[in-house]
Amino acid sequence: MMSMTLDAALLSVEQRRPSFLDTSDVSGGASVGRNASSAAKHYAQLSKFRDPCTIEKLPDKVLMHIFSYLPHREICRNARVCKKWRMIAYDSRLWKSVSLRPEISGLQVTSLENLLALLRQYIVRFGPSLQYIELPIELITHTVLHELANKCPNLTSMLMDFSTAMQLHDFNELQAFPAKLNSLCICLSGVIFMEGFMRKIYNFINGLEVLHLIGTYERVEEEEEEIYEVVNIHKLKSATPNLVVVNLYGINFLDDGHVEAFSSNCIQLECMSAPYCGKVTGSCLKTLLNRCKRLQCLILTQTSLKSEYVMNVEWDKTQLQELDITATDLSQECLIEILTKLKQLRYLSAGQQDSFNDKVLARFLEQGSPGKLVALDLDRCDNLSNEGLQALLGKYGSNLLGLILSGIPTITDQLLISVMPQLRNLRILGVGTAEGCCPKVHTKVLVDQLVEAIANNCHKLERVEIRWDGDTLRHSDKSQKAIDHLRTKALRLKSLVLSEGKYFENVKANFERADRPTVVRSN
Numbered sequence: 001m002m003s004m005t006l007d008a009a010l011l012s013v014e015q016r017r018p019s020f021l022d023t024s025d026v027s028g029g030a031s032v033g034r035n036a037s038s039a040a041k042h043y044a045q046l047s048k049f050r051d052p053c054t055i056e057k058l059p060d061k062v063l064m065h066i067f068s069y070l071p072h073r074e075i076c077r078n079a080r081v082c083k084k085w086r087m088i089a090y091d092s093r094l095w096k097s098v099s100l101r102p103e104i105s106g107l108q109v110t111s112l113e114n115l116l117a118l119l120r121q122y123i124v125r126f127g128p129s130l131q132y133i134e135l136p137i138e139l140i141t142h143t144v145l146h147e148l149a150n151k152c153p154n155l156t157s158m159l160m161d162f163s164t165a166m167q168l169h170d171f172n173e174l175q176a177f178p179a180k181l182n183s184l185c186i187c188l189s190g191v192i193f194m195e196g197f198m199r200k201i202y203n204f205i206n207g208l209e210v211l212h213l214i215g216t217y218e219r220v221e222e223e224e225e226e227i228y229e230v231v232n233i234h235k236l237k238s239a240t241p242n243l244v245v246v247n248l249y250g251i252n253f254l255d256d257g258h259v260e261a262f263s264s265n266c267i268q269l270e271c272m273s274a275p276y277c278g279k280v281t282g283s284c285l286k287t288l289l290n291r292c293k294r295l296q297c298l299i300l301t302q303t304s305l306k307s308e309y310v311m312n313v314e315w316d317k318t319q320l321q322e323l324d325i326t327a328t329d330l331s332q333e334c335l336i337e338i339l340t341k342l343k344q345l346r347y348l349s350a351g352q353q354d355s356f357n358d359k360v361l362a363r364f365l366e367q368g369s370p371g372k373l374v375a376l377d378l379d380r381c382d383n384l385s386n387e388g389l390q391a392l393l394g395k396y397g398s399n400l401l402g403l404i405l406s407g408i409p410t411i412t413d414q415l416l417i418s419v420m421p422q423l424r425n426l427r428i429l430g431v432g433t434a435e436g437c438c439p440k441v442h443t444k445v446l447v448d449q450l451v452e453a454i455a456n457n458c459h460k461l462e463r464v465e466i467r468w469d470g471d472t473l474r475h476s477d478k479s480q481k482a483i484d485h486l487r488t489k490a491l492r493l494k495s496l497v498l499s500e501g502k503y504f505e506n507v508k509a510n511f512e513r514a515d516r517p518t519v520v521r522s523n
Contacts, residue, residue: 470501
């Protein structure tokens with residue numbers, strides 16, 4: 001708008017210049033001369049802005065980089081601005097990864113016919129460069145899958161969302177499917193049986209290395225509903241012998257037999273994830289870990305693990321480096337068995353474990369390998385004391401890149417300030433007790449001192465979450481100084497999460513004044 005206004009002003013000056021220089025009226029010659037001089041000065045001033053550094057002057061590669069941060073909905077809008085932007089918006093490098101799910105990308109077409117026509121046009125233009133695509137249920141048809149198989153030779157990753165389906169399309173004519181897929185994600189429906197569709201694609205997916213099956217855990221209502229086995233896990237594992245990563249998220253019918261089935265055919269597994277699968281009890285773990293010698297990552301968040309099954313595993317003979325047993329209610333003896341036997345453990349998430357106490361931590365320090373940990377999550381393990389955590393962090397804190405100690409009411413700012421010099425390599429830190437999640441903290445937290453300690457010691461931080469509520473945080477008029485130190489020393493900080501209140505407003509305003517408005521967020 002500024003450049004348009006200046007151009008209009010310049011044009012206006014140009015149009016008036018003849019009248020300024022008109023000397024036909026001799027009696028007014030002096031006045032005319034003064035007017036001409038004034039116009040010339042005004043024209044010279046405006047000429048300084050004639051060629052400003054506006055966005056249209058940026059090189060194409062810079063505009064391309066800017067466009068790469070935009071969702072495709074905005075890229076499509078920008079294509080209508082001018083020919084140059086249209087050329088950049090249609091560059092195939094911006095369309096290697098595409099989501100056609102409207103709730104994700106904002107791309108939505110009301111008519112199925114128009115949507116299919118648009119997809120065909122897209123495939124003709126960008127098909128050879130397409131590497132990843134997400135399809136909603138409306139687009140999972142034999143016609144679309146044929147187009148992808150025939151015209152997208154570099155397509156290696158795909159997501160198919162059946163989660164909202166009440167009825168599948170007819171796949172009797174499905175004769176082709178993308179055959180070079182390395183990664184496949186299927187969002188399951190809770191009521192639609194998919195065996196008819198899966199039977200058509202089994203021959204095309206034997207090269208898969210990564211498989212995600214996303215269940216309906218987050219969609220289940222509180223009322224008891226009938227559970228259906230909507231996909232045949234045993235047939236699926238037979239068609240995918242080369243799997244390296246298996247993620248079975250929130251599948252309500254999944255049990256130990258299904259997990260064990262993958263171990264019988266997928267001996268190259270390195271990661272097995274079955275979070276939020278309530279029927280998994282751990283009876284499959286011994287067989288899984290005996291067969292899959294390469295398994296390094298095991299994620300069993302909020303499953304129904306039984307301590308006796310877990311203790312049957314020969315943990316010391318495994319290669320596990322990453323373990324997530326959050327909210328699994330294991331016994332003290334079981335936790336000690338795991339932590340003292342796993343000698344390669346680098347990532348441990350054991351939050352919401354009532355049995356994770358000082359005795360478990362002491363045995364881990366004595367007989368385990370805490371020095372190899374790079375990430376530790378003990379969220380809401382409220383039976384841990386300050387002394388036990390001090391012993392762990394004081395000795396091995398310098399190795400940690402991530403630390404979550406939130407939801408433990410006994411942990412105060414004093415402990416954190418004392419161990420902060422040992423946490424100099426942290427990238428992620430979560431502390432504090434959110435209101436209502438556990439017993440309220442009775443002592444006040446001196447947040448200025450805590451933030452100052454973080455700023456002075458943890459220069460590599462990228463994400464920080466301080467969960468104490470505004471009533472618990474005590475801050476002074478000198479808070480801005482500590483906030484300034486954090487902002488200027490932790491230059492990699494991308495996210496600082498605080499509870500709403502006066503302190504949150506102060507911190508947010510400080511970062512906004514420094515042109516970093518997206519860093520401070522509310523929990």
